[in-house]
Amino acid sequence: MLVELKNVSKRYESPDSGPDMEVLKGVNLAVGSGQSLAVIGPSGSGKSTLLNVIGALDKADSGQVLLEGRELSGLDEKALAHIRNRQIGFIFQLHHLLPQLTVLENVLVPTLALHNGDKSADLPARAESLLQRVGLSEWMHYRPGQLSGGQRQRVAVVRALINQPRLLLADEPTGSLDQTSADNIADLLADLNRTDGLTLIVVTHSSRLAEKMNRTCHLADGILHEEAQT
Numbered sequence: 001m002l003v004e005l006k007n008v009s010k011r012y013e014s015p016d017s018g019p020d021m022e023v024l025k026g027v028n029l030a031v032g033s034g035q036s037l038a039v040i041g042p043s044g045s046g047k048s049t050l051l052n053v054i055g056a057l058d059k060a061d062s063g064q065v066l067l068e069g070r071e072l073s074g075l076d077e078k079a080l081a082h083i084r085n086r087q088i089g090f091i092f093q094l095h096h097l098l099p100q101l102t103v104l105e106n107v108l109v110p111t112l113a114l115h116n117g118d119k120s121a122d123l124p125a126r127a128e129s130l131l132q133r134v135g136l137s138e139w140m141h142y143r144p145g146q147l148s149g150g151q152r153q154r155v156a157v158v159r160a161l162i163n164q165p166r167l168l169l170a171d172e173p174t175g176s177l178d179q180t181s182a183d184n185i186a187d188l189l190a191d192l193n194r195t196d197g198l199t200l201i202v203v204t205h206s207s208r209l210a211e212k213m214n215r216t217c218h219l220a221d222g223i224l225h226e227e228a229q230t
């Protein structure tokens, strides 16, 4: 399994010193390499928390999170940072591009943390070919502020892919886009899964995006349920 969660729980302290809030209550999940999974559920149900725990951005309180069979809780911060940078790509609802950098420079930001050996690869050429794939070769030297919302999100997808991750985690990637741009991103994600075999876990409110994934899980009351496949 590429990703495995065993009885994962996560709680947050209540802001008003009330009882802790149990966001994840024993979540089990197994995602094989090459699969694509949509996670749906009401707002506040813990979808982002779940994604952050899988992506080593946040820690589970109990249970096990395994990435390629390695348990994340056993790793130190340096090893976790390496996993976040090399093995996982992240896409968020808001693109988080740096406004002062060009599209091409933004895409190369995750490569800055790579060790020297990895930099021998021709990263700008890889960036350019990915930008071409998402229809942005004309826009490489523009700044994010000069692009549409849909174009900016495509830049964010390319940035997530630049270090060739095995796993792409997306948190409501079409949540702030118009329908056409949202469909465009949904098609791009589905294509990355089908053509490149990239494993995807996508939190979404969009049934159109969820339908493009192989599996759908529903998170409610801290429990993750798989929906029967149609």
Ligand SMILES: Nc1ncnc2c1ncn2[C@@H]1O[C@H](COP(=O)(O)OP(=O)(O)O)[C@@H](O)[C@H]1O
Pocket (backbone or CB within 6 Å): 012, 013, 021, 023, 041, 042, 043, 044, 045, 046, 047, 048, 049, 050
């Ligand atoms: N860092 C945090 N500290 C305290 N509470 C949090 C934190 N992050 C999320 N929560 C709470 O946990 C619950 C789940 O949040 P979240 O995972 O963002 O849900 P979703 O993404 O499904 O909307 C919410 O009630 C939220 O307020």
Ligand SMILES: [Mg+2]
Pocket (backbone or CB within 6 Å): 047, 048, 049, 171
């Ligand atoms: Mg969320």
